[in-house]
Amino acid sequence: MKKFPEANTYFWQGNEACAEAALxxxxxxxxxxxxxxxxxxxxxxxxRLPQVGGIAIQMEDELASIGAVVGASWTGNKAMTATSGPGxxxxxxxxxxxxxxxxxxxxxxxQRAGPSTGQATKCGQGDVMxxxxxxxxxxxxxxxxxxxxxxxxxxxxxxxNLAEKYRTPVILLADEVVAHMRERIIxxxxxxxxxxxxxxxxxxxxxxFGLEEIPPMxxxxxxxxxxxxxxxxxxxxxxxxxxxxxHRQLVERLNNKIQKHAEEIAEVETYNIDDCxxxxxxxxxxxxxxxxxxxxxxxKRIKVGYARLKTIWPFPEKAVRQLAETAEKIIVPxxxxxxxxxxxQRVANGxxxxxxxxxxxxxELITPEELFEKIQGSIKNE
Amino acid sequence: MSEPFSIRKYLRPIPLPFCPGxxxxxxxxxxxxxxHELGHENLSNFVFCSGIGCSSWIPSPHFIAxxxxxxxxxxxxxxxxxKLLRPDLNVVVFGGDGDIVxxxxxxxxxxxxxxxxxxxxxVNNMVxxxxxxxxxxxxxxxxxxxxxxxGSFEHPLDAARLAVTxxxxxxxxxxxxxxxxxxxxxxxxxxxxxxxxxxxxSQCPTAFGRRVGFKDxxxxxxxxxxxxxxxxxxxxxxxxxxxEKIVVGEFVQKQGPTLVETIYKVIEEAQKEIEKD
Numbered sequence: 001m002k003k004f005p006e007a008n009t010y011f012w013q014g015n016e017a018c019a020e021a022a023l024x025x026x027x028x029x030x031x032x033x034x035x036x037x038x039x040x041x042x043x044x045x046x047x048r049l050p051q052v053g054g055i056a057i058q059m060e061d062e063l064a065s066i067g068a069v070v071g072a073s074w075t076g077n078k079a080m081t082a083t084s085g086p087g088x089x090x091x092x093x094x095x096x097x098x099x100x101x102x103x104x105x106x107x108x109x110x111q112r113a114g115p116s117t118g119q120a121t122k123c124g125q126g127d128v129m130x131x132x133x134x135x136x137x138x139x140x141x142x143x144x145x146x147x148x149x150x151x152x153x154x155x156x157x158x159x160x161n162l163a164e165k166y167r168t169p170v171i172l173l174a175d176e177v178v179a180h181m182r183e184r185i186i187x188x189x190x191x192x193x194x195x196x197x198x199x200x201x202x203x204x205x206x207x208x209f210g211l212e213e214i215p216p217m218x219x220x221x222x223x224x225x226x227x228x229x230x231x232x233x234x235x236x237x238x239x240x241x242x243x244x245x246x247h248r249q250l251v252e253r254l255n256n257k258i259q260k261h262a263e264e265i266a267e268v269e270t271y272n273i274d275d276c277x278x279x280x281x282x283x284x285x286x287x288x289x290x291x292x293x294x295x296x297x298x299x300k301r302i303k304v305g306y307a308r309l310k311t312i313w314p315f316p317e318k319a320v321r322q323l324a325e326t327a328e329k330i331i332v333p334x335x336x337x338x339x340x341x342x343x344x345q346r347v348a349n350g351x352x353x354x355x356x357x358x359x360x361x362x363x364e365l366i367t368p369e370e371l372f373e374k375i376q377g378s379i380k381n382e
Numbered sequence: 383m384s385e386p387f388s389i390r391k392y393l394r395p396i397p398l399p400f401c402p403g404x405x406x407x408x409x410x411x412x413x414x415x416x417x418h419e420l421g422h423e424n425l426s427n428f429v430f431c432s433g434i435g436c437s438s439w440i441p442s443p444h445f446i447a448x449x450x451x452x453x454x455x456x457x458x459x460x461x462x463x464x465k466l467l468r469p470d471l472n473v474v475v476f477g478g479d480g481d482i483v484x485x486x487x488x489x490x491x492x493x494x495x496x497x498x499x500x501x502x503x504x505v506n507n508m509v510x511x512x513x514x515x516x517x518x519x520x521x522x523x524x525x526x527x528x529x530x531x532x533g534s535f536e537h538p539l540d541a542a543r544l545a546v547t548x549x550x551x552x553x554x555x556x557x558x559x560x561x562x563x564x565x566x567x568x569x570x571x572x573x574x575x576x577x578x579x580x581x582x583x584s585q586c587p588t589a590f591g592r593r594v595g596f597k598d599x600x601x602x603x604x605x606x607x608x609x610x611x612x613x614x615x616x617x618x619x620x621x622x623x624x625x626e627k628i629v630v631g632e633f634v635q636k637q638g639p640t641l642v643e644t645i646y647k648v649i650e651e652a653q654k655e656i657e658k659d
Contacts, residue, residue, distance in 0.1 A: 003656060028467075029463065029466070029467060031459075031462075031463065050648050050649045050651075050652035050653070051652045051653060051655075051656040052653075053649055053653060054649075055466050055467065055645060055649070057462075057466065057645075059459065059462070059492075060488050060489065060492040061488065063455075063456060063459065063489075064456075064458075064459035064462070064488075064489055064492070065459075066459075067452065067453075067456040067458075067459030067460045067462070067463065067489075068459045068460065068462045068463035068466075069463060070452075070460060070463065071431070071450065071459070071460035071461060071462065071463025071464040072463035072464070072466070072467050073463075074450060074463075074464065075463070075464055075467040075468045077467050079463065093453055094453060094456065097452065097453050220429050220448045220450075220464060220468060220471070221429065221448065221468050221470070221471050223426055224448070225446050225447055225448060226448045226449070226450075227442060227443035227449055227451070228448075228449065228450040228451060229442060229443065229450075229451035230451065230452070230453060231451065237443065238394075238396065238443050239442075239443060239451075
């Protein structure tokens with residue numbers, strides 16, 4: 001057997017694709033705690049990581065899992081964890097710490113139906129706002145949303161690349177459907193995969209937390225005498241917990257380094273966003289319904305355009321604004337009780353009417369028929 | 383030991399955060415003295431992790447070394463990630479009783495169970511000092527704190543005995559009135575593998591001592607000295623006799639397979655197997 005899968009077409013599960021992608025980017029550390037519907041990632045990596053010289057360990061809880069991941073990242077290794085809603089809750093404090101200490105790492109949240117234990121085995125998309133605002137304080141999250149097994153692979157690679165490039169935690173916001181389904185996946189050759197690694201400091205450099213928008217990141221044990229802290233710190237990592245300017249500069253830079261590059265980070269699949277009657281903004285498993293619904297609408301001579309968000313946060317405003325300028329109405333289907341909806345409404349800013357289409361419970365998806373009916377209904381209302 | 387010991391050699395030239403009379407300074411200086419006596423000219427073979435609390439400021443950012451100041455209670459998980467990927471480095475955790483056996487207790491037990499190769503030094507001042515003197519899991523029964531104004535109605539946790547039960551390779555407890563013993567234990571522990579735990583019972587005159595009737599740090603040290611019982615002696619005493627005592631000494635010193643050894647063996651075998659296929 002080869003250490004990595006050859007370029008070929010495979011029939012994989014979403015969680016499996018995510019795990020293989022992590023290995024392909026050079027991830028060499030996984031720490032996690034069992035939780036449905038994310039456990040397969042831990043199981044798969046527990047077998048595969050040692051084969052490539054890496055480590056997978058099951059920790060005592062999610063607090064420990066994400067803590068170990070952040071520690072691993074400071075040794076210069078790529079590291080990740082995978083969880084679902086309840087575990088994602090427990091990780092929030094440390095996600096804030098990773099943001100404050102500018103630690104690249106990947107957190108996979110395979111969403112299930114909440115709140116609380118909810119319907120543990122059923123799909124949901126209720127963690128959209130949590131993935132953006134889950135930890136306290138002013139911070140900016142990068143959150144990606146795959147809608148297929150292929151994208152579980154591609155966006156896992158992208159998640160690692162963004163984490164390394166911007167020196168920040170990145171969340172892969174998957175869901176039970178994309179994580180558990182099996183479908184065809186085309187795995188590229190490992191040479192053709194673009195891999196970004198964190199910028200390392202030159203010998204003698206001392207400022208790892210400022211001066212530049214994205215400072216270089218040394219590793220533990222290289223002689224840099226790194227001081228890492230989640231307390232407000234200056235560019236040398238030394239705590240400054242009373243100075244208003246040090247705090248302002250740090251927190252504004254941490255937010256700006258993501259917000260200023262929002263359009264560069266944004267990845268959106270668009271169709272007719274500059275020429276349509278009805279617009280759709282969708283993401284994750286729900287967005288699998290947009291293709292058939294669009295076809296059905298076009299058969300009825302209704303012009304549909306859509307923006308399918310692969311990046312949810314920072315919110316891809318440009319594509320959504322374009323759609324809002326064009327479409328008479330925008331439909332936002334999601335498996336929650338309105339989360340992305342309000343964000344679309346904010347960006348549309350009165351330019352067009354935004355219509356929610358929500359469904360929760362039992363892991364029931366919004367079907368192409370339901371979406372098509374909503375499209376038709378929106379036309380009839382005029 | 384060619385040069386005489388100088389604590390400044392290991393410290394950044396920035397002010398220390400400790401209150402007058404704090405035992406944290408004793409723990410800091412005895413640790414650095416241990417490092418010096420073991421022949422480490424600097425701290426480049428060490429990584430320090432700490433959580434939240436006064437004693438978490440012992441290494442961070444004062445030691446001229448790699449130091450990771452983590453969240454409250456999470457220093458051991460972070461140290462786990464570091465140690466597993468840099469087994470060549472000596473990973474040392476500093477923390478208070480609240481940090482290590484209050485909010486972070488489960489990590490402490492599991493790291494001992496795994497025999498994870500780290501040294502945990504717990505400064506036990508029997509109180510939440512940094513937040514103003516609230517009751518801790520280590521506060522003596524009936525002691526008055528800001529959140530037990532009528533006296534604590536709980537019994538304190540014996541962290542050293544817990545570490546032994548959980549599977550630690552080395553466990554010792556001393557007080558800040560035993561600086562030399564503390565330093566010697568630190569030297570032994572630094573040189574060992576597996577999970578090592580040293581509890582330093584320490585005085586917090588600011589947030590604890592003055593509320594339980596001690597005039598100053600000196601009185602607290604006297605209390606430690608007078609109430610300390612060596613573990614060999616303690617074994618002969620009844621539970622009643624030991625109620626107000628502090629049992630000190632080396633609780634365990636043993637060698638068994640450590641987490642680093644076991645995990646790297648797994649990697650080696652998995653790699654051999656995949657190359658064979």
